[in-house]
Amino acid sequence: MISEQAKQRMRELAARYPVARSAVMPALYIAQAEEGYVSRAALEAVAEVLNMTVDDVESVATFYTMYYQRPPGKKVIKVCNSISCYLRGCDALIEQLERRLRIKRGETSPDGRYTLLTVECLASCGTAPVLQVNDEFVENLTPELVDRLVDQWEAEFQAEGQSQGRSPAGAGGC
Incomplete structure (x- = not known):
């Protein structure tokens, strides 16, 4: 579950861009830092905050190797x-x-x-x-x-x- 504090950080990031969806990569980093990987709940939270579809957020998260789809090792x-x-x-x-x-x-x-x-x-x-x-x-x-x-x-x-x-x-x- 993504905290309200993390969602607020995502909103603040999105406000810096002319188009909110431009903040998808840093928002995914925030979500991953919170949970250790990009969970389904994280995808949904990022989509909600940035007014994107979950599928669009997931396509970014799965394209780049720096976002973990499962909990990583230590x-x-x-x-x-x-x-x-x-x-x-x-x-x-x-x-x-x-x-x-x-x-x-x-x-x-x-x-x-x-x-x-x-x-x-x-x-x-x-x-x-x-x-x-x-x-x-x-x-x-x-x-x-x-x-x-x-x-x-x-x-x-x-x-x-x-x-x-x-x-x-x-x-x-x-």
Whole structure:
């Protein structure tokens, strides 16, 4: 469910444009930030605020890869597969990630840790192959670097799990 505060932000954005529907992309970002992905309720809220049909909003949300149609994993890994990255071996790196993460491109792991996506361009052709994990870019990828990254992510999840299972120091217990 999209909050009234988010809808108000969308209305304020729409007011900046001569035609309200021009705010559809930033409105979708607001909706996605609120729910983590663009749900049916989000599509309906954006359509209502911008006086568009749900189908028109959905056509924008499904055309662009930056809008998630399903809840993404905690780590969203976007691997560039444009010509520069392709010529520098991104396909083998994608296959390596699929093996290590046990998911195929376009999928989210059952435990909700990872989403693996391929994208057309991450605008870093000079340092190909590249990937983006959440908001962080990793350039000059090699098979060894991919293995180190996955090991690092797994260690982060393990540490996160351990810290959630512990009582704070000094907390009472039997």
